[in-house]
Amino acid sequence: MRILPKHTQRAAIAALGGATLLTLSLLVFIIVFVLEKGLPVLSLRFLFTNPQDMGRAGGIFPTLVGSVVLPLLAVAIATPLGVGTAVYLTEYTRESRLTRVIRFGTDCLAGIPSIIFGLFGFIFFVTTLRMGWSIISGGLTLAFMILPTIIRTTEEAVRAVPRAYREVSYSLGATRWQTVRRVILPNALPGIVTGVMLGVGRSIGETAAVIFTAGSSLRLPSSVFDSTRTMAVHFYILAREGISTENAYGTAAALVIAVLSVNLIAYWLMNRVMARRS
Amino acid sequence: MKLFGEKGVERLLTGIAFSAISALLLIALFIFSEGLPFIMRYGLRGFLFSSEWQPQAGQFGIFPMIVATLWVTLGAIAIGAPLGVAGAVFLTEFMPRPVMRAVKPTIELLAGIPSVVYGFIGVMVLAPLIRSTFGGPGLSLLAASIILGVMILPTVISISIDAIMAVPQSYREGSLALGATTWQTVRMVTVPAARSGIIASIILAMGRAVGETMAVIMVAGNAVKLPGSALDSVRTLTANIALEMGYATGTHRQALFATGVVLFVVVMALNSIAGLAIRQKAGRR
Amino acid sequence: MNKMLQPTTGALLLAIVLTGCGRQKTSITMAGSTAFQPFAEKLAEQYMIGHPDISITVQGGGSAVGIQSALSGAAQIGMADLVQLPPEAKDLTAVPVARDGIAVVVNPANTVAGLTMAQIRGIFNGTIRNWKDIGGADAPITVVSREAGSGTRTSFEQIVGGIALSKDALIQDSNGTIRETVANDANAVGYLSHGLLNEKIKALQADGRDCTTEAIMAGTYTLVRPIYLLVKGTGSEQITAFIDYVLSPEGQQTIKSNGLIPVK
Numbered sequence: 001m002r003i004l005p006k007h008t009q010r011a012a013i014a015a016l017g018g019a020t021l022l023t024l025s026l027l028v029f030i031i032v033f034v035l036e037k038g039l040p041v042l043s044l045r046f047l048f049t050n051p052q053d054m055g056r057a058g059g060i061f062p063t064l065v066g067s068v069v070l071p072l073l074a075v076a077i078a079t080p081l082g083v084g085t086a087v088y089l090t091e092y093t094r095e096s097r098l099t100r101v102i103r104f105g106t107d108c109l110a111g112i113p114s115i116i117f118g119l120f121g122f123i124f125f126v127t128t129l130r131m132g133w134s135i136i137s138g139g140l141t142l143a144f145m146i147l148p149t150i151i152r153t154t155e156e157a158v159r160a161v162p163r164a165y166r167e168v169s170y171s172l173g174a175t176r177w178q179t180v181r182r183v184i185l186p187n188a189l190p191g192i193v194t195g196v197m198l199g200v201g202r203s204i205g206e207t208a209a210v211i212f213t214a215g216s217s218l219r220l221p222s223s224v225f226d227s228t229r230t231m232a233v234h235f236y237i238l239a240r241e242g243i244s245t246e247n248a249y250g251t252a253a254a255l256v257i258a259v260l261s262v263n264l265i266a267y268w269l270m271n272r273v274m275a276r277r278s
Numbered sequence: 279m280k281l282f283g284e285k286g287v288e289r290l291l292t293g294i295a296f297s298a299i300s301a302l303l304l305i306a307l308f309i310f311s312e313g314l315p316f317i318m319r320y321g322l323r324g325f326l327f328s329s330e331w332q333p334q335a336g337q338f339g340i341f342p343m344i345v346a347t348l349w350v351t352l353g354a355i356a357i358g359a360p361l362g363v364a365g366a367v368f369l370t371e372f373m374p375r376p377v378m379r380a381v382k383p384t385i386e387l388l389a390g391i392p393s394v395v396y397g398f399i400g401v402m403v404l405a406p407l408i409r410s411t412f413g414g415p416g417l418s419l420l421a422a423s424i425i426l427g428v429m430i431l432p433t434v435i436s437i438s439i440d441a442i443m444a445v446p447q448s449y450r451e452g453s454l455a456l457g458a459t460t461w462q463t464v465r466m467v468t469v470p471a472a473r474s475g476i477i478a479s480i481i482l483a484m485g486r487a488v489g490e491t492m493a494v495i496m497v498a499g500n501a502v503k504l505p506g507s508a509l510d511s512v513r514t515l516t517a518n519i520a521l522e523m524g525y526a527t528g529t530h531r532q533a534l535f536a537t538g539v540v541l542f543v544v545v546m547a548l549n550s551i552a553g554l555a556i557r558q559k560a561g562r563r
Numbered sequence: 564m565n566k567m568l569q570p571t572t573g574a575l576l577l578a579i580v581l582t583g584c585g586r587q588k589t590s591i592t593m594a595g596s597t598a599f600q601p602f603a604e605k606l607a608e609q610y611m612i613g614h615p616d617i618s619i620t621v622q623g624g625g626s627a628v629g630i631q632s633a634l635s636g637a638a639q640i641g642m643a644d645l646v647q648l649p650p651e652a653k654d655l656t657a658v659p660v661a662r663d664g665i666a667v668v669v670n671p672a673n674t675v676a677g678l679t680m681a682q683i684r685g686i687f688n689g690t691i692r693n694w695k696d697i698g699g700a701d702a703p704i705t706v707v708s709r710e711a712g713s714g715t716r717t718s719f720e721q722i723v724g725g726i727a728l729s730k731d732a733l734i735q736d737s738n739g740t741i742r743e744t745v746a747n748d749a750n751a752v753g754y755l756s757h758g759l760l761n762e763k764i765k766a767l768q769a770d771g772r773d774c775t776t777e778a779i780m781a782g783t784y785t786l787v788r789p790i791y792l793l794v795k796g797t798g799s800e801q802i803t804a805f806i807d808y809v810l811s812p813e814g815q816q817t818i819k820s821n822g823l824i825p826v827k
Contacts, residue, residue: 144305
């Protein structure tokens, strides 16, 4: 007997819909699980007091500082490089073997596992350049890691700036750099910020690359040459070592909220860019 | 900005444009310079194909970890790819566009959940479940595959949706006009047309699964042996590096960098294949 | 009111950190043994109260990192917890500052109360594979051990003797993770620093001896390893002063009250 297309269609919809539902519920479960257990622990006091006894008691203030300072340093280093690369690729050169090589390198860099960044940061910044486990070592390593994201999103944003803007600028006698600086970059700003925010989000959530380069000292750092511990690393240590499950959940909630809100801002900005383009 | 003239700016930007590729080369240089001499000395065959990993006794065979990485990745793909592609197809072809436009960013947002959180849930929820249902230590190949399978879902869905959306509307209209149902259109027209993008999403997801470290350390149990079943504990290449790096000196440390070399090569290969798959279809912008 | 103050102080501190106006301090980095790390943190914390001009940072990493970083200068003081220091440590001054018992631990649900050294050897070699063979329930044994290079593992294997670790053994990378894994798995057995025992796990008798501070000090419990602080050359005045503090009655009391055994 032949199965009617109508029936296979219905079966297919059921199967695909079921898979989609399963996917969404798995992902939602993770968020809900963490927030449900973590939100009761989370408070301003938890965020802004120092931990005691390795994090068994007290808050997570130094790790909050670590999670702010390290990503900021990373984007401060990566943004000029990323934006510069993107502007060069889009405004200063035509498609050639050279641009293809640069793009391929960027794609490759994006695919490197974070543990490799960690190994590299450890051997290069920490050991060879004698920076020790420090904010500067961690920030530089993370900067390498998020560079491709910033390049790509900036490139998208710069391309989304209408041709006409450039033509008007050039016809008024502006030089290339003036056009880039006064017309293109301001118009591409939301897209650039998107890339930066995505980089911040990735840096906040990163563990493997950070633990090998910034170390895991729980003390409040007093300069960029001090070691620091981010919330992600703190959560990993609390959870793994069974130091305090309660504080681990609290830290996880703070971490997830931080990453999701940073990413949310990034996507909101990206949507604005996309909307303008279409 | 009078600091640099027009030419100066151009020269500066040209220099900056090489930052990503220089970073890549620098990373490769340092990982390889630490790892390659060891591989030369120890012998590539012994390193890749011996099953004895006894650093204290000077034995460094990573075959069990290569096999484990392979199985964990395949397991993750077996779980994540069908679910992800099904989700992408359902959202693009069977749901109204506004629903898709709302769900896609939500899923992409979830790609940002830190991997340690996935690992923690694996330890707290998944491993006990596996232990009580199937026996064994719970921390296992199966647990790692499931956790990674879920972790790669956002990657697979997001890129697959882009690929399916890129299929011209006229293809679908043609098929529907010939009397095909939506499902027949999806199966015979849309998905085949979006094939290379979907494959690219899966290969990129493989890259992520191969490279994931912290979540895997937490749920895989890290025993160095060839897995006999999905319930056995395994150690991946990434886990080997992160677990032992803190304690390794001398040759042991070089062997871990050599593990990094193998990982680097594998991931580069996967990314190049994914890049080819995407480019083959889209051409360069 | 207090609740309102906290974030403000936090923001202020953040601002200070961000501007990076660190005061001039002598900075000492300690790195190494994860077993001693919590004690070092605590000792450093106490010491810095009396010596505000000194800033001590404590890193983990493991005994091998302790030796390496003391040699390379990445840390001024290395921490190692090995029965035998490796040959490359010969250029370092090793000061024993504490002793640590290694407890063989199981899940509290386990009915086995003690093991002989031969049984411990059998379990970790993989020749004894079921709890019923050694007086427990009929359940497979999940062996949990440390990674190669760990000071605790090296010491444990040396003292028990004749261990070629079973390939089925799960590997965890710290005392704490061993504890968590054993606490979560009713059939697991592992070993960890005596100082980190808690109610989530049960310490077994070894050769009929309880793993207690008294038994370790009396020398009847034999699974014991020393903990060394390692300094390159003679070290600066500040470093010597800190090590003297660790060895002082106050320092040794801190070590003892938190579960390690004083050196003398």
